[in-house]
Amino acid sequence: MALKITDECINCDVCEPECPNQAISMGESIYVIDPARCTECVGHFGEPQCVQVCPVECIPVDPLYTESAEQLMAKYKLLQGLAAQAKASSNPST
Structure with missing residues (x-):
């Protein structure tokens, strides 16, 4: 399952930098989570980091x-593979 940020969000900015998959970004009025990038921190941590730091539990x-x-x-592995490909293409070996 992916996570979502509810309307209780106070835009405190603590969740976005904690996301290892860069799934969190500013939406129209509150932060949003891209379900295609959210792995609930599977592969990175034992608990979703955004949930751990959210002061309003939203x-x-x-x-x-x-x-x-x-x-x-599987999504984590796919995202890691894409990140590795992007890194390799931006730093071609000579």
């Missing part, structure tokens, strides 16, 4: 995006 699981632990790990 980051629940998004029931619209249900994924198993295996699916989250």
